[in-house]
Amino acid sequence: MKILIIYYQVRKSDRNTIDEHLYAFDRYSGEECHYLNVFFGIPRYITRVPFDLIIYHYTFTSLKWDGGPRFRAYLDRYKILKDLPGYKVAIPQDEYVNSLPTCEYFLDFGIKTVFTCLDPQDYQKVYPQERSGLDHYITVLTGYIDERSLDEVSRFTKLHSDRVTDIGYRARKLPFWLGRHGLVKWQLTEKFMEACRNSGLKTDLSNDYRDVFVGKEWYRFLSDCRVVLGCEGGASLHDPEGSIRACVEEYATEHPDASFEEVERACFPGMDGNLSLFAISPRHFEACITKTCQALVEGHYAGIFKPGVHYIEIKKDWSNLDEVVRTLQDKVLCEKTAEQAYRDIVLSGAYTYRRFVQSILDHVKAVHPCARIRTGLGEAFLLLLLDTREKWPFLFSPLYFIMPILYESRFYAYSRDTLFAFLKKYDLEREYRVLRHGHLGFSLQFLKEAAKFIRKAALSVLKSREMKNRI
Numbered sequence: 001m002k003i004l005i006i007y008y009q010v011r012k013s014d015r016n017t018i019d020e021h022l023y024a025f026d027r028y029s030g031e032e033c034h035y036l037n038v039f040f041g042i043p044r045y046i047t048r049v050p051f052d053l054i055i056y057h058y059t060f061t062s063l064k065w066d067g068g069p070r071f072r073a074y075l076d077r078y079k080i081l082k083d084l085p086g087y088k089v090a091i092p093q094d095e096y097v098n099s100l101p102t103c104e105y106f107l108d109f110g111i112k113t114v115f116t117c118l119d120p121q122d123y124q125k126v127y128p129q130e131r132s133g134l135d136h137y138i139t140v141l142t143g144y145i146d147e148r149s150l151d152e153v154s155r156f157t158k159l160h161s162d163r164v165t166d167i168g169y170r171a172r173k174l175p176f177w178l179g180r181h182g183l184v185k186w187q188l189t190e191k192f193m194e195a196c197r198n199s200g201l202k203t204d205l206s207n208d209y210r211d212v213f214v215g216k217e218w219y220r221f222l223s224d225c226r227v228v229l230g231c232e233g234g235a236s237l238h239d240p241e242g243s244i245r246a247c248v249e250e251y252a253t254e255h256p257d258a259s260f261e262e263v264e265r266a267c268f269p270g271m272d273g274n275l276s277l278f279a280i281s282p283r284h285f286e287a288c289i290t291k292t293c294q295a296l297v298e299g300h301y302a303g304i305f306k307p308g309v310h311y312i313e314i315k316k317d318w319s320n321l322d323e324v325v326r327t328l329q330d331k332v333l334c335e336k337t338a339e340q341a342y343r344d345i346v347l348s349g350a351y352t353y354r355r356f357v358q359s360i361l362d363h364v365k366a367v368h369p370c371a372r373i374r375t376g377l378g379e380a381f382l383l384l385l386l387d388t389r390e391k392w393p394f395l396f397s398p399l400y401f402i403m404p405i406l407y408e409s410r411f412y413a414y415s416r417d418t419l420f421a422f423l424k425k426y427d428l429e430r431e432y433r434v435l436r437h438g439h440l441g442f443s444l445q446f447l448k449e450a451a452k453f454i455r456k457a458a459l460s461v462l463k464s465r466e467m468k469n470r471i
Contacts, residue, residue, distance in 0.1 A: 001031040001361070001370050002050070006081065007057040008039050016215060017282040020146040022057055024353035027148070029361060034386055040393045042080055045382050051086040052370040055360075056111065061092040061102065067242050068101040075105055082109055087368040089113040089360065093142055096178065096235035096277050098242045099126045107133040113367070115140045115360060117234070117279045125275070126238065138363060141302060142233065143282030144353045145289065145346060152216070153289050156223040160293075160335040166201040167192065167295070167328060168225035172209050176263045177248040179237030179272045183260060184297055184316075188229050195321045201329065205229070222290040226335070227312075227328050230283060231297035237268060238275035244268050280304065285351065288341045293334035295324060304351065310341040426460035428453065 005025055009018075026033040036046065038060065064071045090111045092102060095118060106114065106127065113136040118126055123137045171189055174182040186207045196203050204225070213221045222228060239245055247267040252258065264272060280301050287294050294311040307313035312334075314324055328334060345351060364370075375383070389396045422428070 001029075001052045001364075002086075002375075003029065003031050003033045003053045003055065004046075004049075004051045004084070004086070005033060005035050005055045005057055007035065007037055007059040008063060009037055009059055010039055016146075016149070016218075017143050018059065020149065020282075020353060021143055022059065024144075024146070024357050025055065028352075028354040028357045031361070034383060035390045036386065037390065037393065038078055038081075040389070040396060042078060043386070043389065043396075044080065046386065047080065047083040047085075049379055049382050049386075051084060053361075053364050053368075054081075054084050054086045054088040056088070056090040056109075058091050058093040061090060061105070062094065064098040064102055064105075065094075067246075068098055071098065071101045072104070075108065087112060087364055087370075089115060089364065091115045091140070093117060095126055096237065096275055097239045097245055099238070100131070100240045103127055103132040107131065112136065113138065113363065117142055118277060122275060122277065126240075136363070136367065138359075140356065140359075141351070142279050143285065144356045145285050145351050146353050150289060150346070153219050153223075156216075156219050157290050158223050160226045160331055160338070163224055163226050164202070165204045165225045167196065167227045167229065168204045168221060169206070169229040170212055170221075171207050172212075173207055175245070175248060176252070176260050177237065177239060177245040177267070178235040179275075180260065181232075181234060181236035181278065184231045188231060188297065188314075191318055191321060192229060192325075195325050199325050199329065201325070219286065219290060222287055222292045225292055226331065227293045227295055228283075228287050229295050229314075230281075230287070230311075232278040232299040232301060233281040234277040234279045236275060236277075237272050238277075244271070285345070288338075288345050291335075291338045291342050293328075293338040294341070295328060304345060305341070310337065310344065312337065426457060426464070428457055428460065 003025060005022070007022055009022075022035075025031075026035070034051075036042065063074045066074070088109065088111050090106065090113075092114065095102075095116060105111070111132075112134065114127060114132075114134055115138050116123070116127070117140065118137075119139060120137070127134055127137070169189060169192070171185040173186045176182070189205045189207045192203065193205055204221075237244065244267055248263055251263055251266050255262070258266075278299055284294065284296075284301070284305060288310075294305075295314055296305065296307075296311045297314045298307065298316050305311055312324060312327055314320065349355070
């Protein structure tokens with residue numbers, strides 16, 4: 001089977017989870033896999049290669065984060081992909097927002113199977129068949145265990161008696177447009193910082209993005225902790241067109257100290273809970289791999305993690321915090337829980353990328369049998385060209401290759417910081433947000449908003465200078 005994996009990546013990710021998911025097909029399928037990063041453009045010869053299976057990775061479908069109009073503009077730029085032969089599937093994530101533009105994409109690009117994080121009861125709510133054209137819906141996890149990581153991580157794993165931190169956790173404050181479920185991640189930090197204040201437990205908890213660990217440093221952090229906190233990922237609010245997100249962001253700009261309840265009343269009254277997209281994340285498996293005990297907020301956890309067996313349960317209403325803290329002081333119990341999770345979940349081999357990839361191939365073979373056709377010389381040359389493009393993109397798209405480097409430069413950082421300082425000083429954040437995130441395209445409305453922004457900026461600067469002169 002000849003497989004093409006289509007993805008979008010500005011630069012190589014620092015997050016192991018993305019690369020593990022993306023390259024799992026090459027590592028574990030046993031099939032002929034080729035990759036196309038559309039950030040560097042799409043060679044026209046791609047349509048001349050008869051692929052059996054086309055996989056749209058979640059890094060491609062995540063382009064919807066820029067909003068419906070911009071997502072459609074991206075799809076128009078990449079419309080040559082519609083001409084690709086082969087059976088087409090998509091593996092989206094973060095499916096709680098902009099699902100209607102995603103349905104349009106599925107229909108327009110001929111996607112027939114979606115491997116989704118949704119539960120079956122939400123399939124038609126998020127991706128109705130009449131709007132998406134989908135034939136098959138299959139629930140998968142957001143991430144799995146990479147067998148190659150097991151050997152690497154074993155170097156970091158320590159006995160609990162040798163770990164320097166009792167409880168560790170990293171999170172960030174999520175926007176209110178994810179619904180009340182999004183509050184739990186950062187509330188965990190605050191609740192446990194208070195509950196552990198006089199417990200004698202050594203904690204390392206933070207909601208500050210500057211404290212985040214990437215790559216192998218995250219595994220090192222886990223291996224230094226006896227216990228790590230956690231909860232299910234996802235959202236409790238479905239925002240099919242991104243309108244709730246836009247409303248929340250505008251309201252938060254004008255009312256930066258508003259509570260969740262206030263924003264809910266203003267932007268999505270009575271709508272929270274219209275979706276139950278609660279999923280385990282790669283973090284839960286990573287804790288298992290490092291034999292770190294987990295204290296998790298009660299949830300389903302895909303039926304894989306069981307309370308009292310694989311983790312210590314925290315009630316959603318925080319009513320058992322004191323009991324949980326006392327339990328976490330029992331080092332023997334915590335280590336026993338971590339070992340049980342490692343045996344049942346990691347050593348079982350049931351939740352690996354190998355199994356994930358095989359499940360996709362089994363499905364495709366069942367619904368779209370592929371005849372093995374010998375690759376001709378012309379086709380082999382085109383595939384060699386494609387693989388060379390993937391390995392050395394700067395040879396084919398030097399400008400796009402340089403752009404990420406510029407984004408990370410000191411000059412770009414200085415320019416960005418100067419711009420935001422200017423916006424804050426002259427109260428121009430709202431106008432800039434409309435220009436930057438208003439999804440107006442190059443239209444008459446964009447020109448009007450740009451003129452309004454320039455006029456207000458000029459008047460603000462002039463007014464400031466006049467006040468200084470008077471002083």
